[in-house]
Structure formats: C-alpha cells, structure tokens
Amino acid sequence: METAQADSDACYIEELHSIKEEVTSLRNDFSRFLQRANQQHIDGMLEEMRKGFMKPVVDYLCEDANERMHNQMTRDCGMRELCETTFRDFLQETAGLVGRPRVEAGTVRMYRDRLEELRKEAKTPQCSRCFSEASSLLEKQVKLMRSLQIYEDMEEKDEKGDISVIEPEKIVSEVCEPVANRQRLLMLKALSGESKTFSELSKLTGLRGGNLLFHLQKLLDTGMVLQRNERGDYIITKKGYLTLQGLSRIYSEIGLIE
Template sequence: MPDKKESSHNDLLEIKGKLNEIHRDMKRFMEQSNQQHLDTVLSGSRTNFANAVIGHVLGDIDEDLERNMVKKCEMRKTCKSKFTGFLQNNANLIKQDAVPEDVILKNQSDLNGLRSNAPSKQCEKCFSQVQTLFGKQVGLMRSLQIYNTDKEKKQELSVLPDELIVNDILEPLSNKQRLQILKAIAIETKTFSALSELTGLRGGNLLFHLQKLLDSGMILQRHERGDYMITDKGFKVLRSIGDMYSVLKS
C-alpha cells in the first residue's frame, strides 16, 4: 500500500491538474468574451458614427431646401415635403454595411421620373437642388466605402497588387494545415503541442508552417515558447474567406 507521503504527492498532482484545467477554461472564456466584447464595441461604434452622420445630413436637407427652393410657388410646401422624404430615405441607407447599386439606381430613377413630370419650368431649380443633395449623399456613401458601382469595383480589382496578394494572403493559406491552424486559433490561443496534435505535424514541419503564418502577419506568438494567437489581419482574412465561401456556395 502507498505510504502517506506518496498519497499526498498524488493528491497534489491531482489538485494541480484540476487547477490547470480550470485555468485553461478561464483563459478560453476570457478570450472568447474579449472577442465578443470587441465585436460589440466595434459594432456599437459604427452604429453611433452612422447615426451622427445621418443626423448631420438630415439637418442639411431641411436647411438647403428651405434656402434654395423657389420661394413664390403654390406647390412649394407639397414639393418640399416630398423632396425631404425622398432624401431622408436615401440618407438612411448610410446605416447599412453596404449599399446595393440597384437601390441607388432606383432612387435616381424615381427622382428622374418626378422631374420629367414637373408642371412648370421653374421646378427645374428645385429639382437641381434635390439632385445636388442626392449626389452629395451618394458621394458620402463612397467616402464611407459602403457604396461602389459595378464599374468602380472592376476598376478596383484591376489595380490589386498581384505580388502582395499572392505572398501575403494566398500563398500562406494555400495549405490545409495552415488553414486549420488559423481557424483553430481564431477561437482560442493554442500551444505548439496543441497545434501539433491538431495538424498531425511534428517538430520542424510544424515550425515551417507556423513561420509562414507568422511572416504573413496573420498570427503571432505571445512570447518565446508561448501560445499562438490570431492577429487582426488574420481574423479579417479568415472572415473574408468565410464570406467568399458563403457566396460561392449559395
């Protein structure tokens, strides 16, 4: 039978093992909570910013229409109400993450339709002002990078830096194990041993793939012999891959 000293030693080992397990669970929880908190903060910040921008734009609508529309016109009040509603609806698109081109084209078409049915020549002054305000709103959407036409998107694609895209994004992820690593540490940090078990790679083979991801800036190591974690760049690239996969799958 084991003596008391050996029994106490075994008890200590068991306690230590349980403490390590609790520590790992707490670390995993904190990392996931921090990521969720960060996502919430970023989402909230964007919403607050969009609301502030929209508030400014809506304020300009009434001021500009009041100042620049034809003063002596019996339809002034009615037209101003219609123009205000049209511009407010268009401005509220700023809340979206991306504004579809067909929505802007439809709004422009609706405005053109109203303009073509204008009852008198003096209406042109009012419609010109509405068109100017509409153009400013669309320009603001472009500045916020939430709206681009298909033509503009094609132009953007044509100037993509080939070598940079291949070396920093495509080549580092052109390997099954490297993609596995990135997916795994997007959820929680991983030790070298854990990544070895995940990928089935050992020693220098695993180091080779980790170095590829480190060099690309998609992951980092907390300190020498420390856990590996995903970077902001790595998270964005992985999320973009997920979005692309969803589009291709649909």
C-alpha cells in the same frame, strides 16, 4: 535479429512521421480557427462602432438636406411648400440607407429613377434648380455610402481591376512600405491569429524597446494595426487583414506556393 530491429526502427520512424503530420494538421486547423475568431472579433467591434456612429450621421444628413433645400429652392413659386415637403421626405428616406450594413446597387438605382420620375412632372423651368439641389444631396449621400463601404456599384468593381487607377506614391506609402520589412510582416501575420501584447511581439520579433516601437508605429500609422487603449494589446485591422490576404493571393499566383 538485426532485421527485426531494423523493421522496428522503420515502424517507429513511420509512426513519428505520422504523428508529426497529425500535429501539423492540428496546428494549421487551430491557426485557421484563430484567424476566423479574431476576424469575427474585429467585425463585431466594427459593427458596434458603426451602430453608435450611424444615428448621429443619419440625423445630420436629414438636417443638412432640410436646411439646404429650404435655402436653395426657388422662392417665388406657388408649389414651393408642397415640393419642399416632397424633397424632405425623399431625402430623409435615402439618408436612412446610410444606417444599413449594406446597400444594394438596385436600391440606389431605384431612388435615382424615382427622382427622375418626379423631375418629369416638373411644371416650370424654375423647377430645374430645385431638382438639381435634390440630386446633389442624393449623390452626397451615395458618396458617403461608398466611403463607408456599404455600397458599391458595378462601375466601381470594374475600376478595381484597372491598373491605370493605381497611385504609386499612395500604394508605396500605405501598403508596400509597411509590409516590406520582415519583422513588420511577421507581426502582422501573428496578429491575424490573435491579439498580442508589446512583450509578446518583442519575443516574436527579437526586437526591443524603441526598435520594436518604431516598427509597430509604421503599422499603426498606416492603419493596419490598432492598440485597444494606451497600454493595451495590439490587434489587426480590416486593412491589415485584407493586405495579408492580398499578399497570400500574389504569393500563390506567382508560383511561390507549390
């Protein structure tokens, strides 16, 4: 009879263990779902902000290009009117690229090549001034595309893996310091799954009032977290999410995850 009871207990323990594994698996799946859902919310919000922001930016780039070409082009030239129209149309076309969600390196290369082809047709030494201004405006637009993270060329990709470009002070203040605290990292990790209120973050970290606000402000000031409105809940930003992903890769690669 004791043997039967022992077998029953063993089966019961095994069943509990199986249920525990299933619950853990479901919890992990749900956590991954929340992470994806929250990231989709962030991406959607950023896309709406981008659409609303882009039109006035493109309009400004077109107006700026028209004004600068008009003021800087060689005045005593019989081809001025024709060339000004050509440059205006060209730069308005390239300004439109800024409104796209993504610009391929080949597209930028094509416009640079087109400008060089036009340069080869230049008739006088005076033309170099006009082409220099047009080229400068094109590169100004390309620089903006990089800043908006809609364009990236191969040279920039190589630089990202170059340790020599690391700026210690900036890395420490903008990345290392915000996550070099257990409570802040705990908050950032929790926010990767869903938005949280101040009260929820307080329960999560055990911090109260001013202490919690101090740590939250660190994350807010470095752009890893944002608040929906003055008294709204908190959500993770793209920078915060990418920082967590980077920490996860480091955590895995140095052997902390088996």
